Amino acid sequence: MAPPDAATADIAPPQVSHDHGPSSPPAAAATADMQRPKYSIMDTAALAQVLTEHRIKLHPHVENIQRHYILHGMPLSVAEIDWSRIANLPKAVGPLLAAHFGLVTTVTQTNRSADGYTTKLLVKLPSGSLVETVIMRYDRHQRDVDGDDTASIVSTTQGKPRTTVCLSSQVGCKMGCSFCATGTMGFTANLTAAEIIEQLVHAHRVQHVDHVVFMGMGEPGQNIPAVFAAIQTMTNRRILGLAPRNICVSTVGVLPLMHQLLDECPGVNLALSLHAPTQEIRNEIVPSAKVYPLDALMAAVDAYIARNKRILIEYILIKDVNCSVPAAHELGKLLAPRARGVIVNLIPYNPTETGRQYVPPTHDDVAEFETICRQEYGLRTTVRRTMGQDIDGACGQLVVKEQRKGRAAKKLTAAAAAAAAAASPSSCSDRPAVDVEDLAVAPAAAPDTFERKIGRVIKRRSSPGRDDTPAAADDAARDGDSGKDFVRDWLPVGLAALAGVLVTRVVWKLATRRRR
């Protein structure tokens, strides 16, 4: 059926429903900057609903709109785009898009590493939360630049140069891995599919991206609907057209994700963050291991390999925790039966602020671990380069730092409020509650109190004029009290001194008379 003539359709604000919690567009409209568009241009559901409300057929317009936006350089404002160049698009759609769509996230910080290979974007969501997006560049010259000769560099120098973007899927994470900065934040919210795709859009604006990994903040397995929807948009040939083999989803071992990925997103790669060769060590550093035990994970790995040939096994190497020689043998024994289908990516621990005193392995530790896996168990291995350490490259580091700055500023404000309350004549119950750390800052109140006292003295001496403010009345009352105190304290002393003088005088007169 041909679309109705939509040229006269009104462009009243549409009501689009989403079910992705606090970061959904309606919540954004209520809380975020009112200048921002209400809906993301990459939000397929919102686009579909708005077009439906205006009786405009969805196919092929939704895909055409998103593709047109991408082909035109993904500007921050969709109003810059000439929508009339899309064939057969009703004229009313352009004003609709300009009025209600755009990018709902913004980049608030862009940090580039000194070597130029890593760029970290701090992305602000409509809810105000921050997530990280990392762009990593690999090219044939890296070996010469960094002088490294690890296995990963050998593999990196093969093939074409490429740019990979690492996306976040959640604000914070509830999995609590002990070596991860994001794990210390706790969980705040799931990202919507549009918020995930917009990270890719922002990265594309910095540099053309050809590979995507879901290894940023959050566990994709805890936000499966949005992650799968984002991947489906990315791999849609009529929209972003990324090859599924260029996308990798990393999970710490959430079984539903491992089982569903190939059904929902065929050809997409899976990485299992194993990090330990035994259930005991895994329990220690990956708390979710208790829910998803090692034997169930290996069964899921085998099922995945049967359909997609190979899986990436990620293994963080932490000295004195999981990178000993026995641990290498345990890992070898665990993976040897499926050696043809696994690639083990060894990741030297990147020091981060987690509250744990973990130590990175030495170069020799890494080499020995890798040699055992390769030579004794026939595993294919790579060693991940440490990238972007000078810009807090590890997952969640930058956001944790920003949050800490925000908390410090809040505490200073609270401490200042506490100090003001302490200096005021109001009762204790009027003072804001403060915690122990606030109390440590609270002595800042002392100079203020001291200045008030000094101020009263100066005022009494230099300004006899009347002050009717409540504070002045309070000061005057306290001044009157201090006068009474003086009389009470010094009157007995004065009387005693007077009595002493009188007694001395009487004694002296009596002595004088006797001598005569």
Ligand code: SF4
């Ligand atoms: S490593 Fe991944 S799953 Fe574990 S806490 Fe960090 S973000 Fe979450």
